[in-house]
Amino acid sequence: xxxxxxxxxxxxxxxxxxxxxxxxxxxxxxxxxxxxxxxxxxxxxxxxxxxxxxxxxxxxxxxxxxxxxxxxxxxxxxxxxxxxxxxxxxxxxxxxxxxxxxxxxxxxxxxxxxxxxxxxxxxxxxxxxxxxxxxxxxxxxxxxxxxxxxxxxxxxxxxxxxxxxxxxxxxxxxxxxxxxxxxxxxxxxxxxxxxxxxxxxxxxxxxxxxxxxxxxxxxxxxxxxxxxxxxxxxxxxxxxxxxxxxxxxxxxxxxxxxxxxxxxxxxxxxxxxxxxxxxxxxxxxxxxxxxxxxxxxxxxxxxxxxxxxxxxxxxxxxxxxxxxxxxxxxxxxxxxxxxxxxxxxxxxxxxxxxxxxxxxxxxxxxxxxxxxxxxxxxxxxxxxxxxxxxxxxxxxxxxxxxxxxxxxxxxxxxxxxxxxxxxxxxxxxxxxxxxxxxxxxxxxxxxxxxxxxxxxxxxxxxxxxxxxxxxxxxxxxxxxxxxxxxxxxxxxx
Amino acid sequence: xxxxxxxxxxxxxxxxxxxxxxxxxxxxxxxxxxxxxxxxxxxxxxxxxxxxxxxxxxxxxxxxxxxxxxxxxxxxxxxxxxxxxxxxxxxxxxxxxxxxxxxxxxxxxxxxxxxxxxxxxxxxxxxxxxxxxxxxxxxxxxxxxxxxxxxxxxxxxxxxxxxxxxxxxxxxxxxxxxxxxxxxxxxxxxxxxxxxxxxxxxxxxxxxxxxxxxxxxxxxxxxxxxxxxxxxxxxxxxxxxxxxxxxxxxxxxxxxxxxxxxxxxxxxxxxxxxxxxxxxxxxxxxxxxxxxxxxxxxxxxxxxxxxxxxxxxxxxxxxxxxxxxxxxxxxxxxxxxxxxxxxxxxxxxxxxxxxxxxxxxxxxxxxxxxxxxxxxxxxxxxxxxxxxxxxxxxxxxxxxxxxxxxxxxxxxxxxxxxxxxxxxxxxxxxxxxxxxxxxxxxxxxxxxxxxxxxxxxxxxxxxxxxxxxxxxxxxxxxxxxxxxxxxxxxxxx
Numbered sequence: 006x007x008x009x010x011x012x013x014x015x016x017x018x019x020x021x022x023x024x025x026x027x028x029x030x031x032x033x034x035x036x037x038x039x040x041x042x043x044x045x046x047x048x049x050x051x052x053x054x055x056x057x058x059x060x061x062x063x064x065x066x067x068x069x070x071x072x073x074x075x076x077x078x079x080x081x082x083x084x085x086x087x088x089x090x091x092x093x094x095x096x097x098x099x100x101x102x103x104x105x106x107x108x109x110x111x112x113x114x115x116x117x118x119x120x121x122x123x124x125x126x127x128x129x130x131x132x133x134x135x136x137x138x139x140x141x142x143x144x145x146x147x148x149x150x151x152x153x154x155x156x157x158x159x160x161x162x163x164x165x166x167x168x169x170x171x172x173x174x175x176x177x178x179x180x181x182x183x184x185x186x187x188x189x190x191x192x193x194x195x196x197x198x199x200x201x202x203x204x205x206x207x208x209x210x211x212x213x214x215x216x217x218x219x220x221x222x223x224x225x226x227x228x229x230x231x232x233x234x235x236x237x238x239x240x241x242x243x244x245x246x247x248x249x250x251x252x253x254x255x256x257x258x259x260x261x262x263x264x265x266x267x268x269x270x271x272x273x274x275x276x277x278x279x280x281x282x283x284x285x286x287x288x289x290x291x292x293x294x295x296x297x298x299x300x301x302x303x304x305x306x307x308x309x310x311x312x313x314x315x316x317x318x319x320x321x322x323x324x325x326x327x328x329x330x331x332x333x334x335x336x337x338x339x340x341x342x343x344x345x346x347x348x349x350x351x352x353x354x355x356x357x358x359x360x361x362x363x364x365x366x367x368x369x370x371x372x373x374x375x376x377x378x379x380x381x382x383x384x385x386x387x388x389x390x391x392x393x394x395x396x397x398x399x400x401x402x403x404x405x406x407x408x409x410x411x412x413x414x415x416x417x418x419x420x421x422x423x424x425x426x427x428x429x430x431x432x433x434x435x436x437x438x439x440x441x442x443x444x445x446x447x448x449x450x451x452x453x454x455x456x457x458x459x460x461x462x463x464x465x466x467x468x469x470x471x472x473x474x475x476x477x478x479x480x481x482x483x484x485x486x487x488x489x490x491x492x493x494x495x496x497x498x
Numbered sequence: 499x500x501x502x503x504x505x506x507x508x509x510x511x512x513x514x515x516x517x518x519x520x521x522x523x524x525x526x527x528x529x530x531x532x533x534x535x536x537x538x539x540x541x542x543x544x545x546x547x548x549x550x551x552x553x554x555x556x557x558x559x560x561x562x563x564x565x566x567x568x569x570x571x572x573x574x575x576x577x578x579x580x581x582x583x584x585x586x587x588x589x590x591x592x593x594x595x596x597x598x599x600x601x602x603x604x605x606x607x608x609x610x611x612x613x614x615x616x617x618x619x620x621x622x623x624x625x626x627x628x629x630x631x632x633x634x635x636x637x638x639x640x641x642x643x644x645x646x647x648x649x650x651x652x653x654x655x656x657x658x659x660x661x662x663x664x665x666x667x668x669x670x671x672x673x674x675x676x677x678x679x680x681x682x683x684x685x686x687x688x689x690x691x692x693x694x695x696x697x698x699x700x701x702x703x704x705x706x707x708x709x710x711x712x713x714x715x716x717x718x719x720x721x722x723x724x725x726x727x728x729x730x731x732x733x734x735x736x737x738x739x740x741x742x743x744x745x746x747x748x749x750x751x752x753x754x755x756x757x758x759x760x761x762x763x764x765x766x767x768x769x770x771x772x773x774x775x776x777x778x779x780x781x782x783x784x785x786x787x788x789x790x791x792x793x794x795x796x797x798x799x800x801x802x803x804x805x806x807x808x809x810x811x812x813x814x815x816x817x818x819x820x821x822x823x824x825x826x827x828x829x830x831x832x833x834x835x836x837x838x839x840x841x842x843x844x845x846x847x848x849x850x851x852x853x854x855x856x857x858x859x860x861x862x863x864x865x866x867x868x869x870x871x872x873x874x875x876x877x878x879x880x881x882x883x884x885x886x887x888x889x890x891x892x893x894x895x896x897x898x899x900x901x902x903x904x905x906x907x908x909x910x911x912x913x914x915x916x917x918x919x920x921x922x923x924x925x926x927x928x929x930x931x932x933x934x935x936x937x938x939x940x941x942x943x944x945x946x947x948x949x950x951x952x953x954x955x956x957x958x959x960x961x962x963x964x965x966x967x968x969x970x971x972x973x974x975x976x977x978x979x980x981x982x983x984x985x986x987x988x989x990x991x
Contacts, residue, residue, distance in 0.1 A: 012800040014731050014764045017832040021671045024840050032625050032842035040624055069845075073618035084585045091850075092581035094574075098598050105594035106587070125566035127816040131533060132525050163656060163820070166844050174693065178514045196843045200667065238507050271507045307505040323620040325849030327656070327820075339510040347517050349525035350689045351659050352562075355848040356818035357584075 027199035029192050030460025031069055035444055039064050039454035061452035065481050067472040068454040070247075070416040072322030075475040077389075079323065080382050082112060082375040083364050089116035090126045090360055109374035119360050126356045132349035134161025134330070135356070138363040142330055145366035150292035158333045160344065161362060163354045164324075165277045165315040166193055168331040172273060172311050175344055176238050177203035183235035185227060185270070187218070189419065189461035189469070191247040206230040206237055209464060212421070215410050216249035218242065218257045223264060239271035240264075242290070245278040245414030248461045248471035250394075252282050252414035258293040266297075266308045274312040277329070278415040280319040283391050285413070291334060310334040316361045318416065320386040328358030328365075393474040394418065400482045404489050416473050419458070424468060428496035440468040446492060451484045520692035522685050523953025524562055528937055532557050532947035554945035558974050560965040561947040563740075563909040565815030565879075568968040572816065573875050575605060575868040576857050582609035583619045583853055602867035612853050619849045625842035627654025627823070628849070631856040635823055638859035643785035651826045653837065654855060656847045657817075658770045658808040659686055661824040665766060665804050668837055669731050670696035676728035678719060678763070680711070681955035682912065682962070684740040688955070699723040699730055702957060705914070708903050709742035711735065711750045716757060732764035733757075735783070738771040738907030741954045741964035743887075745775050745907035751786040759790075759801045767805040770822070771908040773812040776884050778906070784827060803827040809854045811909065813879040821851030821858075886967040887911065893975045897982050905967070912951070912964050921989035933961040939985060944977045 017025065043064040066074055073079060085108050089095050095102055096117065102108040122137035123130060133139070139156035146154035162168035173194075176182065183204035186194045198205045208226035211219040223240070230237050242261055244253040265272045274290035290312050297305045315329035333341060353359075368383075369375040394412035401409040401420045409420035424432075424439050432442030440457035448454050458469030472485075510518065536557040559567055566572060578601050582588050588595055589610065595601040615630035616623060626632070632649035639647035655661035666687075669675065676697035679687045691698045701719035704712040716733070723730050735754055737746040758765045767783035783805050790798045808822035826834060846852075861876075862868040887905035894902040894913045902913035917925075917932050925935030933950035941947050951962030965978075 012762075013828070013830055014762045014802055015669065015833045016830050017836060019671060020668050020833055020836060024668055024836055027839065027843065029839060029843050032845070033839075044629070069622065071622045072620075074621035079618065079620050081587075088581040088585035088588065091584055092577045092599075095581065095599060101594055101598035105591050105598055106585075123818070125572065125818065127565075127572050127818045128567035129562065129564045129810075129817040136537070163848070164845065170844070175513050175517055176508065178512060193843060200840070200843075269505075269507045309507055317622075324622040325616070325618065325620045325846070327846075327848045335506070337506055337509050340508045340513055343510060343513060343517055346520065346522060346526075347693070350520065350522045350686060350693075351663070352525070352657065353818070353820075355656070355820045355851060357850055358848060 023200050023202045027196040028460070029196045030456055031192060033460070035441075035448060035454055035456065036066075036068050038445075039066060039068070039448055039452070042448075042452060059452065060450060064452045064454065065476045066454050067476055068456045070318060070473050070475065071324050072416075072475050073324065075473075076477050077322050077386060077475065078382070080321065080379060082369055082379050083321070083323070083361060085112045086116045086119065086364060087357060087360065089113070090119055090123075090357060093120055111369060111373045111375050115364070119363065123356055123360065126360065128356070130353045130356050130359060132353050133345060134159065134354060135359055138359050141363045141367045142332075146291065146332060150289055150295065152292065152295040154291075154332060158336075158341075160331050160333070160348060161354045161359050162329045162331060162348070163327040163358065164317055165275065165313040165329040165331070167327075167354070168311075168313045168329055169193055169273070169275070170197055171344060171347055172331065173197045173201060173203075174347060175340070176271065177201040179236070180204070181234060181236045183230050183237040184273075185223065185237060185240035187241065187243060187246075189248050189458065189463055190241070191243060191275070192460055194241055195462070204230070204235050206235060207462065210246070210249060210251070212410070212464075215413060216246055216251035216419070218253060218261060220260050220264060223261070227268060237268070237270065239273055241273045241275060243275040244290075245281055245287070247275070247278065247415050248417045248419045248456075250410065250412050250415045250417050250419060252285050252287065254285065255288040255293065258288045258290055259297065262290065262293050262297055262305070262308060266305050271309040271311065274310060276312050277315040277318045279314065281390065281416060282414040283394065283412055287414075291332065294334060306335070308335050311336075316358065316365050319365070320383045321361070321365050322386070323358075323361050326358040326361050327355050328362045329354075330362055389477075390416065390474065393476075393479075396479050397472070397474045397482055400479075400486055404486050405493055407489070412474070416475060417471050418474060419461075419469050419471050422468050422470065425493065425496040428492070431496065440470055443468075443492065444470055447485065447488055450488050450491075451481075453481055453485060516693050516695045520689040521953070522689045523949055524685060526953070528934075528941060528947055528949065529559075529561050531938075532559060532561070532941055532945070535941075535945060552945065553943060557945045557947065558969045559947050560969055561949045563811060563966050563968065564817050565909075565968050566817065568966075569970050570815050570879060570968065571875070573814065573872060575862055575872050576814070576816070576854060578605045579609045579612065579857060580850060580853065582606070583612055583616075583850060586613055604862060604866045604868050608857070612856065616849055616853065619853065621849070623846045623849050623852060625846050626838060627652065627847060628852055631852050634856045634860045635825075639784065639825060643782055643788065645785065645788040647784075647825060651829075651834075653824050653826070653841060654847045654852050655822045655824060655841070656820040656851065657810055658768065658806040658822040658824070660820075660847070661804075661806050661822055662686055662766070662768070663690055664837060664840055665824065666690045666694060666696075667840060668833070669764065670694040672729070673697070674727060674729045676723050676730040677766075678716065678730060678733035680734065680736060680739075682741050682951065683734070683954055684736060684768070685953055687734055697723070697728050699728060700955065703739070703742060703744070705903070705957075708906060709739055709744035709912070711746060711754060713753050713757060716754070720761060730761070730763065732766055734766045734768060736768040737783075738774055738780070740768075740771065740908050741910045741912045741949075743903065743905050743908045743910050743912060745778050745780065747778065748781040748786065751781045751783055752790060755783065755786050755790055755798070755801060759798050764802040764804065767803060769805055770808040770811045772807065774883065774909060775907040776887065776905055780907075784825065787827060800828060802829050804829075809851065809858050812858070813876045814854070814858050815879070816851075816854050819851040819854050820848050821855045822847075823855055882970075883909065883967065886969075886972075889972050890965065890967045890975055893972075893979055897979050898986055900982070909966050909968060910964050911967060912954075912962050915961050915963065917961060918986065918989040921985070924989065933963055936961075936985065937963055940978065940981055943981050943984075944974075946974060946978060
């Protein structure tokens with residue numbers, strides 16, 4: 006304890022130790038250092054003298070799925086509508102909007118309708134979200150799955166993260182409460198469980214099967230936790246996978262649901278990458294569940310599913326607007342009321358983000374004036390993501406000591422790296438895990454920020470890193486391979 | 499337990515009982531019923547037949563400080579800038595913007611600068627908030643207080659609520675941790691303490707002294723809690739007051755700080771109504787603290803203060819955009835790092851809300867092209883709030899059995915009501931507190947939604963309700979007095 010700490014009310018030893026225990030590497034020390042480099046480069050006009058300079062002229066934040074930070078252009082239709090929602094007097098001169106700025110009639114119509122629903126984007130909405138927007142989301146889910154969806158079961162949230170936080174707050178009743186979480190996982194789950202002082206029950210994904218779910222691994226993790234006195238209440242599945250990039254088959258989805266029904270577990274379906282699928286087809290947990298319920302009448306009627314979606318991912322990529330939703334299926338009404346109360350304490354999700362959720366759920370349709378441009382932009386983004394994923398994968402395949410699964414979905418690759426013994430020893434000396442050591446070296450040498458596998462979890466004795474494939478161009482990929490060659494030379498791989 | 503509950507994982511008895519215990523009346527049953535009425539009225543084109551109809555044609559949500567829901571117009575400068583941030587290609591035709599829509603040069607310049615800071619409002623920002631925006635906030639605080647402010651101590655948040663949630667999560671270490679909370683209070687505080695399973699240490703405000711802080715009441719609440727084994731770590735002060743409408747004197751602010759220093763308590767200064775002051779002058783806790791530190795060298799150097807502000811209140815009223823910030827003063831560096839980590843788990847505050855925080859902190863100045871209109875709008879809103887506050891106060895003074903303090907600040911009046919014995923008995927029969935009973939009757943009869951004093955806390959044996967004075971016109975005020983006359987007749991006051 007520093008000498009001044011005793012003079013204060015708060016020090017790191019007497020604050021909430023559950024917060025202290027929580028780990029969230031995606032925005033941790035590496036990310037902080039990368040922002041320092043970015044600030045240094047920004048100041049560096051004129052460039053800093055070489056002795057203070059950095060060996061790169063740009064920071065590439067491949068640590069987090071943040072498309073618009075990496076030059077992805079927002080979709081024109083969405084943003085034109087938002088500009089009107091922010092300044093409705095634009096509607097007083099529709100001619101100037103259409104002739105001066107190319108706004109189409111459907112942009113104007115959508116903006117007018119949304120304004121009639123929200124009154125003002127500066128007003129709080131209902132805590133569960135604007136009713137008309139929840140309607141649009143329900144209709145989207147119906148089209149996606151071919152089964153009805155009730156707007157009363159939709160909760161709009163500030164990104165999917167806030168939805169996960171809500172659901173976990175309600176589920177985690179005591180220190181013995183456990184939730185099955187895939188490993189590797191997006192660390193929101195373990196961090197939130199730490200803060201709530203509940204137990205993470207890890208189940209390992211199968212790297213050899215393209216990071217698919219392995220029911221026997223789930224089952225044994227569950228049994229082990231139960232035998233240790235953990236009251237397991239829910240299972241998290243991230244599909245498509247983060248950080249793994251896996252895309253689950255309909256069979257995998259179904260087997261998780263069957264297991265959840267058997268053991269009476271809530272299914273938390275993190276489906277924020279549902280449109281980022283390169284191989285196969287996305288199967289939602291909702292559809293999987295309704296299919297099961299139809300086939301085996303009655304048997305699955307009480308399965309509880311919360312499925313989450315977001316405007317931050319997909320081809321929308323509007324992370325900064327903090328929009329998302331979750332749909333509750335099969336939940337008890339009284340529990341739903343408690344969920345409502347919990348979200349009401351924070352009043353409501355950002356209203357402009359709610360409006361983006363509406364447009365993501367209900368984009369321009371064929372025949373609409375904005376459709377051709379929308380389709381061109383959407384498809385362009387999708388193609389770009391796929392080709393960058395492939396380029397990165399090809400590069401990783403060439404790298405010594407690196408193995409990588411073929412990209413199937415989401416925005417990430419999660420390769421295995423094998424590091425030389427000397428590197429592992431050096432990492433130990435610097436009090437870092439070997440993968441973290443490698444990532445810091447990469448950042449210092451190239452300005453590229455990725456996240457070590459230890460931030461997501463990995464099997465004992467394996468090492469990984471997660472990178473997004475959002476950064477444009479391929480030059481940066483070359484920098485990674487070049488760095489790695491040097492690294493292996495230095496440590497005598 | 500219902501028969502189906504046993505079939506599910508979650509029921510109201512096995513979820514997190516801390517969530518269940520939490521109360522948040524501002525968005526509770528009354529608010530939900532008022533929204534049902536609103537939906538019914540919206541459907542009612544053509545009007546519902548009289549037997550199904552409601553005895554009013556409009557719902558007035560006076561339960562929550564939501565200015566733009568009640569027709570307050572947003573400030574033009576802010577929204578013009580936001581429209582460009584949402585759709586930057588507007589900048590490709592500046593002539594059409596200025597000539598067709600009256601955008602001034604400072605609107606265009608501000609938008610360009612903000613875009614250079616955020617890159618895209620669709621990108622995540624740093625978790626603590628956009629650096630350039632934190633600079634603007636620090637400069638605002640310096641101008642306000644006459645003392646330096648460090649952007650490294652500013653955290654941008656999704657409204658002040660999210661900031662309070664962060665700070666309480668970090669402070670509340672165990673079930674014995676206590677925080678001094680004024681009663682009456684905005685129920686965010688008690689609700690968050692319930693969720694965190696920590697203790698609310700209530701101290702009563704002095705209604706007879708315009709709801710000022712009473713140091714002897716604070717001291718005795720503190721001593722009592724300590725003697726009961728509560729580890730009191732912080733004191734919340736809401737200034738100007740919510741729900742009370744009080745505006746604290748510089749002496750009151752100072753005496754709270756002296757007490758906090760004496761007992762080594764963190765001061766949580768909820769200052770979201772800092773520009774909503776009708777009587778006297780706002781004194782920030784930061785200024786009060788720096789003054790004390792200057793006068794009594796060394797003695798107050800270790801006081802920890804977190805002061806919160808929001809774009810939802812003041813003359814800005816941009817609730818739906820969920821923007822705010824808190825400034826940390828005197829906090830331990832390691833504790834700050836934990837606060838950073840905690841906020842990073844939710845990634846970042848909504849970026850468009852962050853941009854509004856910037857403009858609130860740094861509005862057009864005298865001489866700027868947008869200044870005249872900005873000033874006219876700002877002053878108009880301020881005048882409107884003050885005159886409505888006065889009109890409401892005058893009306894309450896006329897009401898039988900109602901007493902109300904002169905409005906001093908914030909957006910609320912919090913009158914005492916004395917109800918006849920028969921009404922109190924009837925309330926009991928209906929399982930409601932008397933003030934809640936009165937509020938439901940008011941809503942059912944008039945469509946006006948206010949919040950009973952029991953939702954904020956009140957001294958045993960007293961009854962209150964909180965109303966905003968945001969609704970335009972005075973006709974609705976007449977409806978309250980008319981309803982109350984009928985109520986008193988019915989229950990034989």
